[in-house]
Amino acid sequence: MNKFQFIHTPIAGLYLIEQKIFNDKRGYFMETYNYKAFKKAGLDMVFVQDNQSKSKKGVLRGLHFQKKHPQGKLVRVIKGEIFDVVVDLRKDSNTYGNWYGCILNDENKRQLYVPESFAHGFLVLSSEVELIYKCSSFYHPEDECGIIWNDPDINIAWPLDAVDTVILSDKDQHWSSFKAYNRRNDYL
Numbered sequence: 001m002n003k004f005q006f007i008h009t010p011i012a013g014l015y016l017i018e019q020k021i022f023n024d025k026r027g028y029f030m031e032t033y034n035y036k037a038f039k040k041a042g043l044d045m046v047f048v049q050d051n052q053s054k055s056k057k058g059v060l061r062g063l064h065f066q067k068k069h070p071q072g073k074l075v076r077v078i079k080g081e082i083f084d085v086v087v088d089l090r091k092d093s094n095t096y097g098n099w100y101g102c103i104l105n106d107e108n109k110r111q112l113y114v115p116e117s118f119a120h121g122f123l124v125l126s127s128e129v130e131l132i133y134k135c136s137s138f139y140h141p142e143d144e145c146g147i148i149w150n151d152p153d154i155n156i157a158w159p160l161d162a163v164d165t166v167i168l169s170d171k172d173q174h175w176s177s178f179k180a181y182n183r184r185n186d187y188l
Helices: 035-040 178-183
Strands: 002-010 017-018 021-024 026-028 051-058 060-066 073-079 081-088 098-104 111-114 117-122 128-135 142-144
Touching: 051 060, 060 081, 073 081, 073 098, 073 117, 081 111, 117 128, 142 178
Parallel strands: none
Antiparallel strands: 002 017, 017 111, 021 026, 051 128, 060 117, 060 142, 073 111, 073 128, 081 098, 081 117
């Protein structure tokens, strides 16, 4: 029995993942990661760090990435709902600078595999959200970078009508534009 379905997205290497859910009168059970299944699908990475965050409605985190220590991420929501977004920063990619977004929530239980060399961010659509993600590289605060969330060249269609206001950290308010990183040849 195949416990995982790896759904190709318009960006090569980026996968939306659905897993088999076993429901009964007690609740449910699902396997969220299996090295052998992921490797068979071509996702042969080792995760070295797990992160969890909690945010309230309207919080927008991102668009984050690391240059020297890029992180692949396996993202899932355990409570609530987000609009999850990635931007392809692989200079040699046909989709360089393109974005992809999807709804992740505790009902659809989908996961998003974000390859290394992508910027990642999300907007909280529910009253609060709890999010878990695995990382293929350790966090290096000195290497953290970002792109401003509302960059006009990337033009992400954030579902802003679902929130009253966007709540950003000080850091996320001051990231550079996509063009600025390109001018400095600062990408991965």
